[in-house]
Amino acid sequence: MTASTPPPAAGRVIADDAETLTVAAALAAEFRTGAAERDAERRLPRAELDRLSASGLLAVTVPAEHGGADVSQQTLAEMFRLLAAADPSLAQIPQSHFVYVNVLRRQGTSRQQKFFFGEVLAGRRFGNAQSEAGTKHVQDIRTRLTPAPDGGRLLTGVKHCSTGALFAHWIPVLARADDDELHVAYVPSDAPGVRVVDDWDGMGQRTTASGTVHLDAVPVPADRIVPHHLTFRGPQLHGAVAQLLHTAIDVGIAAGALAEAADFVRTRSRPWFESGVDTASEDPLLIQRFGELAVRVRAAEALLVTAARAVDTATGAGLNDENTAEASIAVAAAKAFAAEAAVEVAGALFEVAGTRSALDSLNLHRYWRDARTHTLHDPARWKIQHIGRYVLSGVRPPRHGLL
Incomplete structure (x- = not known):
């Protein structure tokens, strides 16, 4: 178990697609040095992720109306290709970050978007608590959101292969509510009842720290929950x-x-x-x-x-x-x-x-x-x-x- 992720240094705001690729290429060259040693020693790339946050790359899909570059998917894919050619583990860590930024674009309220896009522009990272072990199949999600006395929800479950969670400021959690529909709860990594365990032992992608997230009656305000099931309607x-x-x-x-x-x-x-x-x-x-x-x-x-x-x-x-x-x-x-x-x-x-x-x-x-x-x-x-x-x-x- 690790301590909560400290807040990042103030990040820059990237202006456009061209700047995105320029910054990505420079960081990839920097990350390539030491990638083999990090993998061999399973030395987690905390410093490199902080560099990624400070670079502004994690905010490039924030919509323009919220102050982001809103780059094309072609640019985003090329950014990931550049980073993965240098260090595949490091490139995989922010994949979920962009997925859950996209969830907010699709189903977040204007208030949720304003708050969370502001967090992303400040360099804060989203993790991932999605997959579960021991269920019938990948879409058999058993983590639950249940009503709390204050009008919010309590989040309970165990998530495996949670890439990015160990390094995250916010952990988006895929869970089912009373109606059995899928929702995403955005939970601070240091919230009461959250425990992230670095138990990933895969033969590859060794420094992704894709371990286990334990959620024990984690309090979640109603305005931190997004109705993900509506995405697929x-x-x-x-x-x-x-x-x-x-x-x-x-x-x-x-x-x-x-x-x-x-x-x-x-x-x-x-x-x-x-x-x-x-x-x-x-x-x-x-x-x-x-x-x-x-x-x-x-x-x-x-x-x-x-x-x-x-x-x-x-x-x-x-x-x-x-x-x-x-x-x-x-x-x-x-x-x-x-x-x-x-x-x-x-x-x-x-x-x-x-x-x-x-x-x-x-x-x-x-x-x-x-x-x-x-x-x-x-x-x-x-x-x-x-x-x-x-x-x-x-x-x-x-x-x-x-x-």
Whole structure:
């Protein structure tokens, strides 16, 4: 168990998409240094997250009318790709932050939006308390909001794989109310009855601290609860936006692994004696394999851009059944491909770099561990099913928020 997260230093306010990418690229270069050591030692990136908060990047989706840059989804996806190529664990931590900013955009009252968007602009972070263990399936949410004598609610339950909660100022909690409908309760991380346990022991994404959140009759004022179930009553992009960011993380892992492999072969590898060349980078078989891997990465990057543009197009045109279905399918295609590419390229790093690359001291296996762990987040096989039904029969994807 850890102490509550201290308030951040005052953050800057980023003006637009161009500044977002400039700041993201600079921070990614900074975070790349030390990423291998943080993973090997499981040293949690508190200082790096504070830098992220202070940079203004966590507020770039705040609507313009509330003082934010309100950047496009294409820019947001590229920001995540840049960060993930440098440090996939660090990139995953704010994914839920942006998801729950989006929940407020969709269902928050004007008063809730004014308050929470102000918090985000000040550099405060949202975590995640969503998944539960031991239930029938991922949507079998048993955490409850029950009436309290003061007119508010009491929040009780246990959440697992709560990425970002350990570092959060606010923890959005997915729970069911008396009507059995889904709501999101925004709870201060230091609220009475909240206990965040750093018990994450995944083989990859090791420094995400995706541990357990215990909620024991946590008091929640009524104006800190958002009716999330209403999001799915009509055309929506909640799942598409969330999955787009996961896709960007996978694409970033693939790109990072490819860059690491190329650097290793150029600077540390010896040519195979039968190749007849002086350096490994001149080996025609290695050149061929790098070309194949580069095609996979470029294809994943292109699908990511296509998916992000589809989300932006639907948002700009006004959400309807047709354009939200197109956007969800585009994101599903990008995510399914990126998941395969990340695992393949991260594994091929050893194939092209040779025996020495397997030394544990180099920690090059972090790319494969991160890819293999992160791509288990939700099954690509079901995305392929929905894509197939859409292409063959015109069946629109479901509105369950996971596609």
